[in-house]
Amino acid sequence: SESASATDAASATDAASATGAASATDAASTTESGSGPDPESGPVPDLETDSDLETDSDSALSGGGLDPCATDLRSRPVGPLQIGIEDGNLGLPHRACPRDELAIGGDLLLVAHSAELYGNLRVGGRARVSARLFDPKVEMFLSWEPIRYQTILGAVSADYLGLGYLGWGVSAQVHRDDGRVVAVTGRFVAPTTSGLDRGTTPLSLDLGVTAAYQASAHFRFHAWVNLLGTVYTGGPAAGRAGLRVGGGADWRPYEWLSLVAEVVSGFGYRDALDLLAVSAGFRFALGTEVGLELGATMPLLGQRAYDDGALPIAATLMLAWRLR
Numbered sequence: 001s002e003s004a005s006a007t008d009a010a011s012a013t014d015a016a017s018a019t020g021a022a023s024a025t026d027a028a029s030t031t032e033s034g035s036g037p038d039p040e041s042g043p044v045p046d047l048e049t050d051s052d053l054e055t056d057s058d059s060a061l062s063g064g065g066l067d068p069c070a071t072d073l074r075s076r077p078v079g080p081l082q083i084g085i086e087d088g089n090l091g092l093p094h095r096a097c098p099r100d101e102l103a104i105g106g107d108l109l110l111v112a113h114s115a116e117l118y119g120n121l122r123v124g125g126r127a128r129v130s131a132r133l134f135d136p137k138v139e140m141f142l143s144w145e146p147i148r149y150q151t152i153l154g155a156v157s158a159d160y161l162g163l164g165y166l167g168w169g170v171s172a173q174v175h176r177d178d179g180r181v182v183a184v185t186g187r188f189v190a191p192t193t194s195g196l197d198r199g200t201t202p203l204s205l206d207l208g209v210t211a212a213y214q215a216s217a218h219f220r221f222h223a224w225v226n227l228l229g230t231v232y233t234g235g236p237a238a239g240r241a242g243l244r245v246g247g248g249a250d251w252r253p254y255e256w257l258s259l260v261a262e263v264v265s266g267f268g269y270r271d272a273l274d275l276l277a278v279s280a281g282f283r284f285a286l287g288t289e290v291g292l293e294l295g296a297t298m299p300l301l302g303q304r305a306y307d308d309g310a311l312p313i314a315a316t317l318m319l320a321w322r323l324r
Contacts, residue, residue, distance in 0.1 A: 062179055066179040066214035069097035072255035073285035075322050078221055081281045081295040083316045088165030088189035089143055090242045091222035096183035096210040098139035103128040105318035113310045119153035124164050137173040163192045174278045179214040223247035228269060242269025256285040263311030275302035
């Protein structure tokens with residue numbers, strides 16, 4: 001019995017020794033092969049995860065899906081083209097993605113009708129400030145024409161050079177999910193002109209909804225509906241109201257470039273059909289902070305539309321700096 005116990009103890013001791021030797025051998029092999037930690041090099045750093053590689057709200061992905069407000073380079077403009085036709089950009093749709101930026105640029109509106117010997121040329125500078133002051137989903141924006149030149153050629157000619165119109169507005173996101181975003185926008189427009197409106201003061205408001213959908217990494221779609229109205233104080237002119245409806249697509253062939261095509265329609269503000277127009281534009285990211293937008297609109301139907309002897313066109317050029 002004592003001999004058996006001694007034999008069992010010896011066997012257990014031999015097994016433990018063999019197990020320890022095997023473990024030491026495996027550890028040494030692992031260290032030599034480079035797959036294990038090197039005690040001289042310190043602790044192994046944690047590997048980057050997907051969340052570490054994500055940036056801010058301008059990341060291409062959001063919650064595992066496409067982000068309708070993202071751009072590869074954060075400076076590239078998004079949303080509807082900013083081509084103003086009415087004074088103070090009344091009725092112009094605003095983007096559904098709030099930003100903090102400063103922008104400067106210019107607008108051109110030309111209506112030439114050789115058959116009626118009529119022409120209207122308007123050229124103006126534009127400055128715009130946008131900021132998210134209280135909520136990242138709410139953007140306040142201010143747009144102003146610091147200089148405006150307008151000339152009318154016809155039976156009665158007139159020229160104007162001076163200050164233009166001031167517009168102040170607020171945009172707020174109300175929905176954002178699965179590559180879609182929806183925002184509501186309101187804007188107030190008032191003149192800072194002197195003598196342009198001939199004794200009357202037009203005060204205007206618009207209220208609209210803008211939506212965007214990121215269909216893929218290269219295609220983004222947007223649409224809008226705007227109500228607009230104007231009242232005149234200090235004169236006999238009656239007020240007016242109308243509707244603007246439109247939509248378009250943004251195609252990004254390169255991270256620094258996108259091409260935009262839109263269809264724009266308007267009803268009731270000046271005529272039953274104000275306009276049915278097509279718009280096109282180019283958007284550039286000049287680095288990570290500066291973006292450029294160049295766009296033009298040509299009305300095909302409606303008042304002042306393209307027809308025999310008439311050439312209406314509106315164009316804009318805007319340079320914007322992203323602040324954060």
